[in-house]
Amino acid sequence: MKKNNIIKLILIIVVVALLVVLPLVIKNDSTINLVILVLLYILLASSWNILGGYTGQTNLGHAAFFGVGSLTTRLLWVNGVPFLLSFLAGGVVAVILALIIGAPAFKLRGVYFAIGTLALAQMLNLTVGNILPEMSYNPDLANYQLLPRYYLFLGLTLITILTAAILVKSRIGLGMMAVREGEDAAESLGISALKHKLIALSISAFFAGMAGAAFAYYHVSFYYYMPFGSEWTFDPMMMAYIGGTGTIIGPIIGAVFFVLLKQLLVWNVGEYHLIIFGTLFILIVLFLPGGLVEIWQKFRTFLTKKTKRRKKVLLKATIQNEDGIQRE
Amino acid sequence: MQLLTVEKLCKSFGGLKAINNLDFHVNEGEIVGIIGPNGSGKTTSLNLLTGFLKPNSGRINFRGEEIGGLPRHIVCQKGIARTFQLCKPFMDFTAMQNVMVARAYGRKPSANLHIAEKESIDILEQVGLGSKAGILVKDLRVMERKRLELARALATKPYLLLLDELMAGLNLTEADEACKLINQIRESNITIIMVEHIVKAVTCVSDRIIVFNMGEKIAEGQPEEIVHNPKVIEVYLGKSHA
Ligand SMILES: Nc1ncnc2c1ncn2[C@@H]1O[C@H](COP(=O)(O)OP(=O)(O)O)[C@@H](O)[C@H]1O
Ligand SMILES: [Mg+2]
Numbered sequence: 001m002k003k004n005n006i007i008k009l010i011l012i013i014v015v016v017a018l019l020v021v022l023p024l025v026i027k028n029d030s031t032i033n034l035v036i037l038v039l040l041y042i043l044l045a046s047s048w049n050i051l052g053g054y055t056g057q058t059n060l061g062h063a064a065f066f067g068v069g070s071l072t073t074r075l076l077w078v079n080g081v082p083f084l085l086s087f088l089a090g091g092v093v094a095v096i097l098a099l100i101i102g103a104p105a106f107k108l109r110g111v112y113f114a115i116g117t118l119a120l121a122q123m124l125n126l127t128v129g130n131i132l133p134e135m136s137y138n139p140d141l142a143n144y145q146l147l148p149r150y151y152l153f154l155g156l157t158l159i160t161i162l163t164a165a166i167l168v169k170s171r172i173g174l175g176m177m178a179v180r181e182g183e184d185a186a187e188s189l190g191i192s193a194l195k196h197k198l199i200a201l202s203i204s205a206f207f208a209g210m211a212g213a214a215f216a217y218y219h220v221s222f223y224y225y226m227p228f229g230s231e232w233t234f235d236p237m238m239m240a241y242i243g244g245t246g247t248i249i250g251p252i253i254g255a256v257f258f259v260l261l262k263q264l265l266v267w268n269v270g271e272y273h274l275i276i277f278g279t280l281f282i283l284i285v286l287f288l289p290g291g292l293v294e295i296w297q298k299f300r301t302f303l304t305k306k307t308k309r310r311k312k313v314l315l316k317a318t319i320q321n322e323d324g325i326q327r328e
Numbered sequence: 329m330q331l332l333t334v335e336k337l338c339k340s341f342g343g344l345k346a347i348n349n350l351d352f353h354v355n356e357g358e359i360v361g362i363i364g365p366n367g368s369g370k371t372t373s374l375n376l377l378t379g380f381l382k383p384n385s386g387r388i389n390f391r392g393e394e395i396g397g398l399p400r401h402i403v404c405q406k407g408i409a410r411t412f413q414l415c416k417p418f419m420d421f422t423a424m425q426n427v428m429v430a431r432a433y434g435r436k437p438s439a440n441l442h443i444a445e446k447e448s449i450d451i452l453e454q455v456g457l458g459s460k461a462g463i464l465v466k467d468l469r470v471m472e473r474k475r476l477e478l479a480r481a482l483a484t485k486p487y488l489l490l491l492d493e494l495m496a497g498l499n500l501t502e503a504d505e506a507c508k509l510i511n512q513i514r515e516s517n518i519t520i521i522m523v524e525h526i527v528k529a530v531t532c533v534s535d536r537i538i539v540f541n542m543g544e545k546i547a548e549g550q551p552e553e554i555v556h557n558p559k560v561i562e563v564y565l566g567k568s569h570a
Contacts, residue, residue: 171432171439178429181418187400188378188410189484190433 016158023150032150036218038259039153040211044236045243045251046160047207052237053245054168055200056180057106060233061117064101064124065094065205067228069212071128074224077216078139087213094209095202102201106194109183113197121228129225137221149218156214160207165248167203176200180246238281244291253292331356331488331519332377337386337396339369339376346372348543350386354488359510359520361530361551364540365563370523371413373540374490378410379403391487407435409486411477413493417465423476424448424461427483434484448483455479455509471502475509482513489513491522495529507532527555527564539563 023032048062069090076086097120105116138144167173175196178186183193212227235258236251243254258277265273288294330353337350347369354360364370375381377388379400388396395403409430418426427448431438438444452461455475460468468476474494481489491510495503510533514520524530530537531551539547539554541563547554554560 169441171441171444174425174429174432174441177421178418178433181420182416184380184400185412185416185418185480186429188380188404188412189430189480190401190404190435190437191429192399192401 019154023147029146032146034259034263036150036153038256039157040215041236041239041255041259042252043153043157043160043211043214044208044232045239045255046157046164046248047204047211048233048236049240049245049251050164050167050207051197051200051204053240053247053250054164054173054180055176055197057197057200058114059117059201059204060114060237061101061119061121062204062208062236063228063230063232064117064121065098065208066212066215066232067121067124067128067225068097069094069209070216070219070227071132071212071224072209073213074136074216078136083217087210087217090213090216091206091209094205094212098201098205099198102198106197106201121230121233125225125228125230128228129223132224134224135221136224138217138219140217141220144220149214152214152217156207156210160210161248161252163203163207168248172196172199177246238277240291241281242284242291244293247291247293250291250293257292329356330354331358331391332521333387333389334377335387335389337373337376337388338384339372339381340384345543347376347383350543350545352538352545352548354519354521356487356519357514357517358535359514359522359533361534361537362521362523362540363525363527363530363537363554366525368540369543370525370540371492372543374410374492374521374523377403377490378408401433404433404484404486405435405437407485407487408490409434409481409484409488410490411474411481411492411494413496415473415477417468417473417476417480419465422462422464423452423457423468423472423479426465426476427451427479430480430483434486436485451479451483452476454482454512456505470497471505474498474506478509478513482518486518488519488521491520493524494522495524495526503529527560531555 019035022035026032044062044066048059051057051059072093073086073090076089077083081089101116101120102113105113168177175186175191176199178189178191179193179196187193215227236255239254239258240251241254242257243252244250262273262277265276269276284291290297332354334350334352337347338345339347350369350373352360362370362373372381376383376396379395379398379402382397386396387394390406390408393406395406395408398406418429421429424445428441428444431444431448431451432441438447449458449461452458455478457472457475457479460472465473465476478491478494495506498506510520510522514533522530522534531554534551537547537549537551537554538545539557539560546559546563547557549557
């Protein structure tokens with residue numbers, strides 16, 4: 001293993017270990033809730049990124065998959081279906097919904113998928129609000145505990161990130177990225193763009209649905225239509241862009257940054273935080289298309305260039321010396 | 329033996345007959361040049377052969393099988409590779425990653441990416457890009473991008489390679505290098521169709537030349553015959569020169 005990879009591995013182990021012991025050490029509910037929120041956003045941003053960042057297909061209705069996951073799980077659970085079954089059903093139903101919208105929209109190519117997903121989420125938001133206008137209460141309310149919720153989110157987030165990381169190193173992942181880079185060229189080289197988009201969409205929707213399922217387990221009371229709201233699409237999307245799309249670490253950085261900044265801003269500027277995020281998002285899309293990750297990469301290449309230049313200077317110096325010796 | 333047989337192929341865009349009753353064939357191991365003025369249907373014919381366009385009518389037989397209208401990626405997997413008139417490299421990929429995609433997905437693909445990577449580096453060396461494997465496409469020059477486009481097509485292990493105006497925009501030395509490269513590809517038992525706008529670009533390597541004008545084949549023959557054919561001269565230089 002390379003030195004870089006070992007450092008990475010150690011860092012990952014340390015962070016995961018810290019997250020595992022965190023709720024045991026800090027027994028403050030509001031802190032644990034805040035970390036759960038970060039984990040939820042990482043889940044949504046990372047799952048969005050599999051399709052949006054790695055496959056280049058703009059999904060403007062991620063909330064539809066999150067929402068349908070939460071709805072499925074909560075409804076089944078409330079109606080007495082065993083929790084584990086209800087929980088897994090959230091992800092499965094999200095995949096089914098994704099294929100129903102994705103197959104025809106991808107066949108048409110172009111902007112149909114973006115428009116289709118946007119419309120789907122809005123439609124579901126309204127429909128669910130009309131059919132199920134009542135508040136949904138957690139069936140586990142009597143003996144509600146935060147700790148299992150926390151670990152469910154942590155486990156799910158780790159599985160999502162790991163899946164994404166393995167996926168993008170695989171042959172299918174290479175095909176997905178080729179489709180993003182150029183559909184015509186990819187197809188001329190033997191890749192079925194439709195198949196790769198549908199695979200990416202299914203995995204993306206599955207984890208969004210599972211995030212919804214975890215949300216249904218976690219939340220004490222919410223309106224059924226609430227998780228279909230457009231903020232569940234656009235916030236994670238902004239996080240992916242701010243951190244850096246098409247990278248594993250980008251959505252994670254974006255989510256942490258977003259939640260922390262939001263906390264700070266809400267304390268200081270109240271309602272105006274939306275304007276600040278919007279502006280930040282636009283600035284990043286315009287001037288830093290690689291997101292915050294790009295700053296780090298630029299910094300690193302800058303450093304390596306500098307050391308290279310120094311080596312060159314040293315090399316020149318020695319050559320001049322040799323010349324000098326010859327001339328003497 | 330005929331590798332590709334095209335019969336009565338037609339394609340129109342609205343009222344425009346871009347390809348009209350086209351008949352031609354390509355033998356195994358041949359290099360066939362297709363020339364013709366701008367808009368004569370050269371690129372359209374390649375698009376029809378590779379599934380990028382569906383023919384209105386006619387037959388395309390490749391290795392004993394009808395392939396007209398098959399999906400693009402299937403055509404590639406059956407052994408027809410193409411380059412694009414305007415290069416379409418994967419910009420954010422390195423040269424090696426570009427080729428690796430083709431090796432992992434074309435005909436007889438290497439599903440194991442480590443093997444695909446090794447094979448890709450061999451192919452890059454074959455087209456003279458061995459030292460550029462780790463370079464991002466953004467940082468490659470025009471000729472290098474054309475070589476990469478070629479490397480990628482070769483990496484799909486085609487029986488038949490279709491080149492769309494590969495020579496366009498190259499200076500004399502570069503065109504010479506490209507000719508050498510094409511001859512070298514033929515040595516590895518790959519049949520080639522070369523589409524060019526400029527007559528000279530194909531005469532140096534082609535065994536046979538087909539001339540298009542307004543969607544129809546107007547002449548076919550050895551390079552020497554073609555450059556002296558009055559119909560061809562008329563198409564290229566106007567009536568007064570014929
Ligand atoms: N996708 C398309 N839609 C409409 N017209 C097209 C399309 N592709 C090509 N054409 C038309 O078909 C004719 C042949 O074009 P093309 O095959 O690109 O010519 P060439 O490659 O010989 O320069 C041109 O008149 C062109 O405008
Ligand atoms: Mg053309």
